[in-house]
Amino acid sequence: MINIEELKFDEKGLIPAIVVDADTKKVLTLAYMNKESLGITMEKGLTCFWSRSRQELWLKGETSGNYQHVVSITADCDKDALVVMVKPDGPACHLGTTSCFENPVWESDEIAAWSLEGLMELIKGRKTEKKEGSYTTYLFEKGIDKMLKKVGEESTEVIIAAKDNDKKETIYEIADLTYHVMVMMIEMGISLEDIHNELASRHVIDHKVKQEKMTS
Numbered sequence: 001m002i003n004i005e006e007l008k009f010d011e012k013g014l015i016p017a018i019v020v021d022a023d024t025k026k027v028l029t030l031a032y033m034n035k036e037s038l039g040i041t042m043e044k045g046l047t048c049f050w051s052r053s054r055q056e057l058w059l060k061g062e063t064s065g066n067y068q069h070v071v072s073i074t075a076d077c078d079k080d081a082l083v084v085m086v087k088p089d090g091p092a093c094h095l096g097t098t099s100c101f102e103n104p105v106w107e108s109d110e111i112a113a114w115s116l117e118g119l120m121e122l123i124k125g126r127k128t129e130k131k132e133g134s135y136t137t138y139l140f141e142k143g144i145d146k147m148l149k150k151v152g153e154e155s156t157e158v159i160i161a162a163k164d165n166d167k168k169e170t171i172y173e174i175a176d177l178t179y180h181v182m183v184m185m186i187e188m189g190i191s192l193e194d195i196h197n198e199l200a201s202r203h204v205i206d207h208k209v210k211q212e213k214m215t216s
Helices: 035-044 117-128 134-141 146-163 167-188 191-216
Strands: 015-021 027-033 048-050 056-059 069-075 082-088
Touching: 015 117, 027 035, 027 048, 035 056, 035 069, 048 082, 117 134, 117 191, 134 146, 134 167, 146 167, 146 191
Parallel strands: 015 082
Antiparallel strands: 015 027, 048 056, 069 082
């Protein structure tokens, strides 16, 4: 651990703080801290910044309720910038979006980024804007019963592949199952965040149980 005094604040006494969601690793915002706000952040475990426009301390969430619970703070190699990992209570942006970085400027056609979130958006698009010949659109047209049938079939395929100890085939079938489950999720209005939050709550419960066993 380094001391705050080792950090290099600029001529205005500020240091940039890149705030990142500890779970999704999504960049939420870029703000600035001075020594006082950094101290408050470490003391309270909540992000506190220095507002350059208002020229005052700003505890994130104090008025909106969208607090950011700090997991860790890491300085870069030059000690003149910080990465603050947080668990947010709500949107980071004053516009109500999860992240302040929501405006694409450029993206490589050759090195396309892939994510479950992106796949969910693609699947959702096939429901709202039906595309002729699309298998996903076909599933939405057939409805929940067809989706559930496919989830059942793909679950069986996963079991068979795993029982045969065929790793490659099991991965293939898990991918198929995941896709059909995601289609079902869109149909039912279930988001990846809903699943993430459920799993996170189980992790907290499990952690508490482990602690109780260690102290009993």
